[in-house]
Amino acid sequence: MAVSSAAFRELEAFHQRGRPTGLAPGRQAATDEFGSIRRFAVDGMLFREGAEAASLFAIREGLVKLVRHLPNGRARIVGLHGPGAVLGSPANDAAPAVNPHSAIALGDVVAVSWQAGSLQRLRRERPGSYIELLESLFGQVQQADFWITEFSTGCIRSRVARLILFLARLRGAATTEDVELLTCQDMGDILGVTPESVSRVVASLKRMGTLEADAGPGHGQLRCDLAALRRIAAD
Missing domain, CATH: 1.10.10.10 (Winged helix-like DNA-binding domain superfamily/Winged helix DNA-binding domain)
Incomplete structure (x- = not known):
């Protein structure tokens, strides 16, 4: 099955946008104050599929793969993210959610982690930074749509x-x-x-x-x- 010229131009446009830029330096520094630096070796688990979703991770260095297990038990990589990406899901008291996949380090990874309490404090004291953090998280959703088109046809x-x-x-x-x-x-x-x-x-x-x-x-x-x-x- 060939990819149409129009579809491929859209894929190239996605590529040309490059890596997620994340927060502006000033915003990033202010946001990082509310989180904690985490370091992961190869195969280190940022979060696990099926566990309660209550944290966000901003990748500063390295690559992370998102892995989902199919009903037949086979693992499928459903995303790759590098510096600038924000992964995970903030806690939701109204309807607690679980992680739909695991996030695993492909090599040495440095990330900033925000747990539920630190996210609430960030939202209260730095609402602008909190909104930008959630906007960066949306990049994970955008990549999911791209992933299907790019690697399944x-x-x-x-x-x-x-x-x-x-x-x-x-x-x-x-x-x-x-x-x-x-x-x-x-x-x-x-x-x-x-x-x-x-x-x-x-x-x-x-x-x-x-x-x-x-x-x-x-x-x-x-x-x-x-x-x-x-x-x-x-x-």
């Missing part, structure tokens, strides 16, 4: 190419040709395919020269042909 090869372009921008490398891939398992969980299928596509892209090992200081980084990836992504 088209052939595996084009979807892998879109994911590589997305990773480059998410890691702040939108203007360079360097990208650090996820594991084939994680990429497969995002696309809903086997890690072997992802591995075959990545190997093919390397043979074509679309992806090449980067001899620079970045461990595990690849240099990519962005123009070629965009052509493949549009197939």
